[in-house]
Amino acid sequence: MIELPDCDDQMTQVTDLSGRIFTGIAEKESADYCFHEYGRDEEAIKVCHYVIYISDIREIRLLPELKIIRASETWQQAGAYYVRIQAMAKKHHIPLRAEFDEHDGPDTKYIVVTDHDFPIATARMYPIDEQSMMIGRVVVLPEYRHQGIGTMVVNACEEWAEDLYYLKTVVESRDNKVEFYEELGYEATGETVDGETFRCIRMEKSL
Template sequence: MKIIRAATTAARAGAYYVRIQAMAKKYHITLEEEFDEHDTPDTKYIVILDDDFPVATCRLYAVNENTVMLGRVVVLPEYRGKGIGRLAVRSAEEWSAELGFTIATLESREEKVGFYEKLGYTADFSKVISGGTFRCIHMEKALT
């Protein structure tokens, strides 16, 4: 596996491909819903490649000067259960810390809260986000 910090159109296309194949297609999410106001030229993406083929991604963007939002953590179905999602999140955290962020936050689907707790995130069940497709829980972690 190769981890890249998407800096080119081709690398960003890899992130978009994974999101379309593993989420938009499966859950019938429209492109307008999947690609929101946080998908901009300034948004950063981790892309994980298997022999130059994109298999996982994670999006990150600033919430404020101290806090980064991680999201759209997606692994193609045939690559799940191999630690690749964990690798994507850890890579995004490392990059975020290098950029000077001290807090990582995310909105986890309810059924994935345990995954993020194992990575050191704390859930705030008083902050539930009910979207059109998923109910999500706000989670945070200090980046040290």
């Protein structure tokens, strides 16, 4: 059985026995706590709302070079734009005028993930009413996908929305990403949004 490192409040990547990868700020949970909360008497690591028990872990890596930024400076926002241009606009032949729309304004909030200070993932947020925050343009560079980065980005957006006292987050998910958001606790409202590039499903989550 693997030994849990001292990873509390540190950027950590956990691979379970099935090969699934979870990335984010880790919390170690004692066997007593897990038994009380989840009914399983075993140590665990919690990453982005996921609880991974020690007997289910294949590998744990600390990733101090990976950082989540709430972009406030121009250079940080430029990182968000870079990821979107590289991973979305170029790949899907989306004109810049369509990729950067009226919601990319002075009041828009951006999450940027960097690896060795190089931008690798992003998302944007903007309020749609007094209680709801829209999360959109969730993008991860291709070489960093399937490593739990997208989940980490959405989780970072939700935490920021909570810090700003919003009660709900909303996404407009592409058809092929609905399952991803359902796993994160989102529910489809039944409303379909036809964009210029993708057909999307509106989904919501209470914080």
